[in-house]
Amino acid sequence: xxHTIDDAPFAVEMRDIVLRFPGVLANDHVNFxxxxxxxxxxxxxxxxxKSTLMNVLSGLYRPESGVIKIRGKTVQFNSPRNxxxxxxxxxxxxxxxxxxxSVTENILLGLNAPRFFMKLAKxxxxxxxxxxxxxxxxxxxxxxxxxxxxEQQRVEILKTLYRGAEILILDEPTAVLAPQEIEELMGxxxxxxxxxxxxxxxxxxxxxxxxxxxxxxxxxxxxxxxEGIDPKNLSRGDLxxxxxxxxxxxxxxxxxxxxxxxxxxxxxLSTTNNRGMQAVNSVSFSIHQGEIFGIAGIAGNGQSELVExxxxxxESTGSIRINGVEIGNCPPRRSIxxxxxxxxxxxMGVGTAPxxxxxxxxxxxxxxxxxxxxxxxxxxxxxxxxxxxxxxAYDIQAPSVETQVRKLSGxxxxxxxxxxxxxxxxxxxxxxxxxxxxxxxxxxxxxxxLLEQRRKGAAILLLSEELDELLELSDRIAVxxxxxxxxKMDSKDTDINTIGMMMTGSLRSES
Amino acid sequence: MKSPIKITAERRMEEIPKWLPLATSLGAIVIxxxxxxxxLAFSGSNPIRVFRFFxxxxxxxWGAFSDILVKATPLIIIGVxxxxxxxxxxxxxxxxxxxxxxxxxxxLVVLVPLVPLDSPKILxxxxxxxxxxxxxxxYGLIPGLLKAYFNVNEIITTLMxxxxxxxxxxxxxxxxxxxxxxxxxxxxDKVAWLPRLADMAKEIPFFSGIxxxxxxxxxxxxxxxxxxxxxxxxxGYEIALTGDNPRAAKYAGINIKGNIILVMVxxxxxxxxxxxxxxxxVVHRLQERISSNYGFSSxxxxxxxxxxxxxxxxxxxLFGALIVAGREIQPSGLSxxxxxxxxxxxxxxxxxxxxxxxxxxxKEEIV
Numbered sequence: 001x002x003h004t005i006d007d008a009p010f011a012v013e014m015r016d017i018v019l020r021f022p023g024v025l026a027n028d029h030v031n032f033x034x035x036x037x038x039x040x041x042x043x044x045x046x047x048x049x050k051s052t053l054m055n056v057l058s059g060l061y062r063p064e065s066g067v068i069k070i071r072g073k074t075v076q077f078n079s080p081r082n083x084x085x086x087x088x089x090x091x092x093x094x095x096x097x098x099x100x101x102s103v104t105e106n107i108l109l110g111l112n113a114p115r116f117f118m119k120l121a122k123x124x125x126x127x128x129x130x131x132x133x134x135x136x137x138x139x140x141x142x143x144x145x146x147x148x149x150x151e152q153q154r155v156e157i158l159k160t161l162y163r164g165a166e167i168l169i170l171d172e173p174t175a176v177l178a179p180q181e182i183e184e185l186m187g188x189x190x191x192x193x194x195x196x197x198x199x200x201x202x203x204x205x206x207x208x209x210x211x212x213x214x215x216x217x218x219x220x221x222x223x224x225x226x227e228g229i230d231p232k233n234l235s236r237g238d239l240x241x242x243x244x245x246x247x248x249x250x251x252x253x254x255x256x257x258x259x260x261x262x263x264x265x266x267x268x269l270s271t272t273n274n275r276g277m278q279a280v281n282s283v284s285f286s287i288h289q290g291e292i293f294g295i296a297g298i299a300g301n302g303q304s305e306l307v308e309x310x311x312x313x314x315e316s317t318g319s320i321r322i323n324g325v326e327i328g329n330c331p332p333r334r335s336i337x338x339x340x341x342x343x344x345x346x347x348m349g350v351g352t353a354p355x356x357x358x359x360x361x362x363x364x365x366x367x368x369x370x371x372x373x374x375x376x377x378x379x380x381x382x383x384x385x386x387x388x389x390x391x392x393a394y395d396i397q398a399p400s401v402e403t404q405v406r407k408l409s410g411x412x413x414x415x416x417x418x419x420x421x422x423x424x425x426x427x428x429x430x431x432x433x434x435x436x437x438x439x440x441x442x443x444x445x446x447x448x449x450l451l452e453q454r455r456k457g458a459a460i461l462l463l464s465e466e467l468d469e470l471l472e473l474s475d476r477i478a479v480x481x482x483x484x485x486x487x488k489m490d491s492k493d494t495d496i497n498t499i500g501m502m503m504t505g506s507l508r509s510e511s
Numbered sequence: 512m513k514s515p516i517k518i519t520a521e522r523r524m525e526e527i528p529k530w531l532p533l534a535t536s537l538g539a540i541v542i543x544x545x546x547x548x549x550x551l552a553f554s555g556s557n558p559i560r561v562f563r564f565f566x567x568x569x570x571x572x573w574g575a576f577s578d579i580l581v582k583a584t585p586l587i588i589i590g591v592x593x594x595x596x597x598x599x600x601x602x603x604x605x606x607x608x609x610x611x612x613x614x615x616x617x618x619l620v621v622l623v624p625l626v627p628l629d630s631p632k633i634l635x636x637x638x639x640x641x642x643x644x645x646x647x648x649x650y651g652l653i654p655g656l657l658k659a660y661f662n663v664n665e666i667i668t669t670l671m672x673x674x675x676x677x678x679x680x681x682x683x684x685x686x687x688x689x690x691x692x693x694x695x696x697x698x699x700d701k702v703a704w705l706p707r708l709a710d711m712a713k714e715i716p717f718f719s720g721i722x723x724x725x726x727x728x729x730x731x732x733x734x735x736x737x738x739x740x741x742x743x744x745x746x747g748y749e750i751a752l753t754g755d756n757p758r759a760a761k762y763a764g765i766n767i768k769g770n771i772i773l774v775m776v777x778x779x780x781x782x783x784x785x786x787x788x789x790x791x792x793v794v795h796r797l798q799e800r801i802s803s804n805y806g807f808s809s810x811x812x813x814x815x816x817x818x819x820x821x822x823x824x825x826x827x828x829l830f831g832a833l834i835v836a837g838r839e840i841q842p843s844g845l846s847x848x849x850x851x852x853x854x855x856x857x858x859x860x861x862x863x864x865x866x867x868x869x870x871x872x873x874k875e876e877i878v
């Protein structure tokens with residue numbers, strides 16, 4: 001162990017890492033190496049052990065056995081503080097920033113200097129210098145809430161760099177970004193590695209991994225199925241197979257079909273957000289039977305408010321009709337009875353009651369109707385049968401129908417929600433971010449289920465930030481920007497770049 | 512030097528066994544008595560003797576046991592009402608005031624009087640029960656409306672309304688309905704007394720002096736009712752869903768405002784019924800301090816019972832025993848000490864339901 005910092009073979013070397021959670025072997029003799037100046041992608045389904053491995057590296061967990069070497073030196077981290085001292089910085093998927101404070105204030109938060117007086121001008125200059133070195137542009141005196149998501153992410157990266165990070169862990173950094181922002185991020189990552197930083201890039205998205213990563217490690221069920229291989233020569237299919245252990249069909253099998261009658265008719269809809277500001281501005285559109293209408297947009301442009309207005313969870317002006325029946329400003333029960341199914345954005349916060357059982361969660365929409373309802377009572381044996389049926393039909397992985405749903409993985413939770421909503425044979429499905437955060441296997445299932453509903457004649461409103469998915473699934477696409485629909489087009493007549501431009505407001509087309 | 516063993520708490524991933532909540536609660540009670548015993552020993556008494564005395568004071572005779580059940584009766588009736596509200600995560604601590612209002616409304620039947628006092632007993636008592644229920648329900652309706660329509664914090668409103676109810680009660684017993692200037696009404700006519708076991712002492716001498724009254728049947732009935740609501744009814748499902756995630760409940764089309772009001776009304780009605788049962792079964796008049804903090808103790812009883820209406824019954828009996836025994840021993844604070852430590856430990860013992868404690872030998876450190 002006489003390597004100096006610069007000629008050490010690896011920036012990070014993890015050997016035979018074993019970590020066990022009750023009943024699960026989260027990391028089963030995993031090896032992982034990161035060379036200085038490289039981007040190493042870490043790929044795997046939810047629950048494959050990626051986060052666990054990174055939490056071991058950043059000092060949150062201690063492995064049961066295994067060796068960690070940082071720049072050739074064996075280390076043992078007792079807390080994240082130790083890891084930061086060794087130059088390991090993590091950029092979380094969910095930003096940890098205080099919205100009302102400035103960029104500089106956020107970067108300094110929790111540090112020992114400055115001790116008493118903030119001397120912001122001095123630190124603003126320091127941070128500008130840091131920005132210049134790595135090509136990360138943000139106004140240091142801007143407040144976080146004024147920044148776009150991409151800029152906020154830059155602040156997070158600056159935060160780790162300011163703390164002296166040499167090894168950056170980026171946890172699904174592209175999940176929240178628009179296409180142009182993703183390209184900028186990839187540029188930034190290259191600049192960082194050119195300057196000698198090393199990056200661990202966690203992702204679900206196979207295309208990005210192929211584009212940006214120098215090497216690749218794939219985890220599946222706690223084991224590495226590929227260790228430090230070169231992704232350039234692998235196809236998307238090969239990568240997916242390494243991740244899920246079987247072949248994955250990427251070809252979405254969407255049959256051409258003639259749309260039927262109008263199901264949802266939205267006319268001149270406006271609504272405000274929680275702070276009372278205009279969030280949706282005079283939006284009109286309609287969706288037909290057997291048609292998927294996609295709405296693209298960067299998060300926070302009125303999507304959530306639009307969906308809440310349609311599903312009866314938010315007050316609005318204008319009209320919303322399902323098969324001619326007005327449901328705007330009516331209690332949710334009315335739209336449910338009109339055959340509306342809603343796959344909410346927030347699975348835990350809205351879509352399920354986490355401490356209740358699978359059974360109690362699948363009867364949320366039909367508990368007031370026979371056969372689940374039996375007079376004043378709920379027929380629990382019947383409800384359990386219903387739940388068992390859905391569990392089998394939709395392959396929801398849970399120990400039993402009495403398991404609390406908070407113990408389910410993200411993919412299984414989403415399958416449960418879809419099972420519940422679809423089993424009511426809906427006329428209209430409003431799905432917001434139905435595949436976000438899911439692994440390829442679960443995404444495939446969810447997409448298939450939506451297409452099957454389209455075939456059965458349901459009208460589907462799909463809101464997603466995954467443009468590939470939106471383009472492939474939708475029959476027609478609109479883009480929402482600043483509360484307005486800035487373009488409606490046939491999905492055959494458009495491409496990702498056009499939509500991306502519209503999402504950032506730099507292009508409008510009325511049709 | 513690090514200790515050779517390591518104690519870690521791990522989040523439970525698997526289902527918890529059905530017996531575990533009961534075991535941890537019982538364990539907590541045992542530990543709380545142990546702690547109280549240690550404190551007693553330090554204060555110079557013999558804990559074993561004190562506890563034996565304590566036990567005899569509570570369970571030593573049928574008379575004493577019947578006293579315990581009399582004390583447990585309001586705790587059961589109010590406690591199951593608390594289960595309902597807490598299940599929906601409505602933290603109503605207004606049972607004390609609702610209890611007084613129920614007692615007041617029920618008393619009006621004989622004080623006004625609303626029916627001639629030579630009416631059949633069953634009619635008078637039924638009307639009193641109904642009035643008690645109405646009084647408590649109306650008094651639960653006020654904070655219910657405030658919470659549903661103006662999102663006013665129910666903890667504050669229910670707490671404040673308790674004081675209002677006590678003084679409202681005082682106003683009438685000091686004034687219009689005072690018995691010759693004393694702070695109480697005249698004793699009710701016997702027609703307004705709930706039947707007691709002692710009433711049958713002529714036929715069955717064993718019941719002589721046994722004060723247990725019909726109110727305990729109200730308690731059992733209330734427990735069955737609330738159990739049926741929570742466990743089997745559609746309404747109970749809505750309550751559980753709203754309690755666990757109000758946003759999901761709204762999304763499922765549940766009328767949350769209506770349910771808040773209804774839950775407050777029903778739990779208030781039960782507290783009002785408890786007030787009626789106390790004035791007709793125990794004190795036989797309206798007076799000051801008819802409640803020995805039943806409204807507040809019931810909050811604790813419901814929590815200790817883990818919001819299970821049937822578990823409320825034994826817990827209420829335990830609390831009744833603490834009240835009865837507390838009268839017999841000095842310092843009387845001991846029963847409060849046990850109550851406090853029990854509550855603290857039972858609530859803390861929930862940690863064991865969510866985490867598994869593992870004791871492992873520390874491995875050789877990797878250097």
